[in-house]
Amino acid sequence: MSQPVPGKPALLTVDDDPSVSRAVARDLRRRYGERYRIVRAESGDAALEALRELKLRGGAVALILADYRMPGMSGIEFLEQAMDLYPMARRVLLTAYADTGAAIDAINLVDLDHYLLKPWDPPEEKLYPVVDSLLEAWAASDRRPVDETRVVGHRWSPRSSAVREFLARNQLAYTWYMSDESEGRRLLAAADIDDRSLPVVICADGTVLVEPTDTELAQHLGLRTDPSGDFYDLVVVGGGPAGLGAALYGASEGLRTVLVERTAAGGQAGQSSRIENYLGFPDGVSGSQLADRARRQATRFGAELITTRDVIALECNGSARSVRFADDTRIHAHTVILATGVAYRSLAAEGLDELTGRGVYYGSAVTEAARCADQDVYIVGGANSAGQAALYLARGAKSVTIVVRAPSLTASMSHYLIAQIDQTPGVHVRTCSEVVGVAGSDHLESIRLRNNATGEVETVDAGFLFLFIGAAPRTDWLDGLVARDDHGFILSGPDLVEDEKAHATWPLDRAPHHLETSVPGVYAAGDVRSQSAKRVASAVGEGAMAVMLVHRYLGQL
Known part of the structure; x- marks a missing residue:
């Protein structure tokens, strides 16, 4: 493995095939060697070691190019860990044609910036234009270290969910702690705050925000809230x-x-x-x-x-x-x-207002997707946004059911989405139906569905309900x-x-x-x-x- 030396920003490439590894490094060095240090590794572990050493020495990393198929640690697994060390580095996956599906999945999993197919010859056409664009974006970005923001809240608190959603949508890194777990209790005790004042946001500089507004979050976490001129x-x-x-x-x-x-x-x-x-x-x-x-x-x-x-x-x-x-x-x-x-329009259904933010969400709450694993999820709406959410949640949910009033999805959803829904196991569509009520103690537990064709009302178990109704x-x-x-x-x-x-x-x-x-x-x-x-x-x-x-x-x- 070539040794990282601080000074120039680094371009790191990792591939377990020595010949491919040398070829990538050679092509990168040929065009970028004067402005960047090229760091080469032949395993994910070795590459992580190089990144840690760079981090300790205060070095910058502009781009990470990883091979998808590596024994012991795949390229995606490596990039997930690399993001913790250098979250602003641009990420590229090197893959064979047969693995393009994995590369597509990595777009969401590790916020992949690009994937390259082997072989990338000639580099002047297939490699350098991609790297040029990514390095330009990296150079223009704010590369300050990502400070840790900690959020302590209740699992089923609407405001806790809203705070996490605000941070996620604004690309602000944070770590979530539930107030009834040991680390959450420790943070609340250190801040001398009881669990009746949630959520609590602890900024990297030690500032404690109790039940903060979105504006307070933005001001303390570096977002611009005021124009520079009038x-x-x-x-x-x-x-x-x-x-x-x-x-x-x-x-x-x-x-x-x-x-x-x-x-x-x-x-x-x-x-x-x-x-x-x-x-x-x-x-x-x-x-x-x-x-x-x-x-x-x-x-x-x-x-x-x-x-x-x-x-x-x-x-x-x-x-x-x-x-x-x-x-x-x-x-x-x-x-x-x-x-x-x-x-999105509000849904007039019994009990829904009380459970909004507690298993019921308007739109696709990105921070809630992981919690839908092994749950029965219902989605109300027949437009593209509902179809996209259904396909995404189906990856981990026990089942996903789309509820629409219309007799089919064809009038409101794109054909390509309907075709994918038809081919996805675990995704079901209930037509001529609507949600007329929801129930649960401190969070959603069941939904009442009415079949508008027959008038029959059925109660079904549900952990999550996402609403995409009207505009x-x-x-x-x-x-x-x-x-x-x-x-x-x-x-x-x-x-x-x-x-x-x-x-x-x-x-x-x-x-x-x-x-x-x-x-x-x-x-x-x-x-x-x-x-x-x-x-x-x-x-x-x-x-x-x-x-x-x-x-x-x-x-x-």
């Missing part, structure tokens, strides 16, 4: 695919851009376990991975991203457009893009200023013109731009827009298109 070229409201697309293209086109998000980048798409119909990712990509890459890309171009800020009003002040926050502060801009997406736009705060349709979705462009009442409020002689709302200079993109496609790709495209129209608007001022 006037921008473009304010983007909402951090889903449309908002991230708008922020990326706005900043890359030279606009001073700020994105405001209330929870975490990615929106509902960021919670998807696997998106398979997004252009450029033939093997699928997790929502969190896509959101994280988009966030890093937008900030690399100079966009500001601020979180945990609730926008409560949009105001027109002459040619300026102002966004007002819940604390009555404002930021101003020439233009605004509304990309607030949609929220309600978050647009009440625009009331009286921006025209919306009967369901609250924002009217724009041609739809604005066709609506006589809305078009009557249009103040300019020119026709509104394609995505422009009833307020000139304010655009809508993504799911919040009336008649939108409700797909990730179209949302990203609309975000990019809105920026083009922003430029057109600014040129007319």
Whole structure:
């Protein structure tokens, strides 16, 4: 094994085949040897030893390339342990064609950045472009050591679950301790806090947060919650695919851009376990991975991203457009893009409110997936998000049942997902059915299902219930200023013109731009827009298109 020496950032490659190991190291050294130290190992244990030595000496690791098939420790097992030592290093799996399925699984398991097929010749075409891109992303990222944040809470506490979900969605590392276990009790005693004040978050610097709000978590754990200025070229409201697309293209086109998000980048798409119909990712990509890459890309171009800020009003002040926050502060801009997406509708079922966060969750609670192992899981909803969650949870759950009111999934779910559900053991679909009640002591234990065709009500055992019902736009705060349709979705462009009442409020002689709302200079993109496609790709495209129209608007001022 080549010995790690601190100084230059390291590129580490591990392969149990000496000839392959030497070939990878040779190709990496040929292109990157002047700027990076190439570290070669021929087993997972040896590679971990090299990483630990680098860690002790304060060395940096930019990229780790591991072979999938290694005796004693597979490439995936090695990368899992390597993440603990160098979580910001980019991770690549080297695999044969027959093992591509394992590589796809590793995308979610170890947040894999890329996988390469053997052979990678010529490296100028198959190796170097991939490594160039990953090293560029690594160089632009925040590479400070990940400090340990500890969370102590009750297993079935809604707020404990919400805190963990917030940290996970914002890519903030933490360790979870249950309050009724020994280590959890020890941490509470050390902080002099009893278990009636949960959850408790203990930051790396020793700060103790008792029942913290999302804003408190963000402020103490390094997320930006305040804009750096008060006037921008473009304010983007909402951090889903449309908002991230708008922020990326706005900043890359030279606009001073700020994105405001209330929870975490990615929106509902960021919670998807696997998106398979997004252009450029033939093997699928997790929502969190896509959101994280988009966030890093937008900030690399100079966009500001601020979180945990609730926008409560949009105001027109002459040619300026102002966004007002819940604390009555404002930021101003020439233009605004509304990309607030949609929220899941509440389900009116007996007992459901009391058990929300205690086995009942709206959307795909990523932190709860591991706890679904060997459980009977029910999912309400027939759209793609429900199908993606069902397939993901089916990996460990005892059974997964999708409950839909419709007679089939074909009207609301993509064909490829329906085909996968049909072929996945343990996933069942109950059509013409709905949840009418839930029950349990301190957490969900059973569900009452009604067959709408027969009227029969059945009680079934269930450990978890995930709800993906309908899409309600978050647009009440625009009331009286921006025209919306009967369901609250924002009217724009041609739809604005066709609506006589809305078009009557249009103040300019020119026709509104394609995505422009009833307020000139304010655009809508993504799911919040009336008649939108409700797909990730179209949302990203609309975000990019809105920026083009922003430029057109600014040129007319």
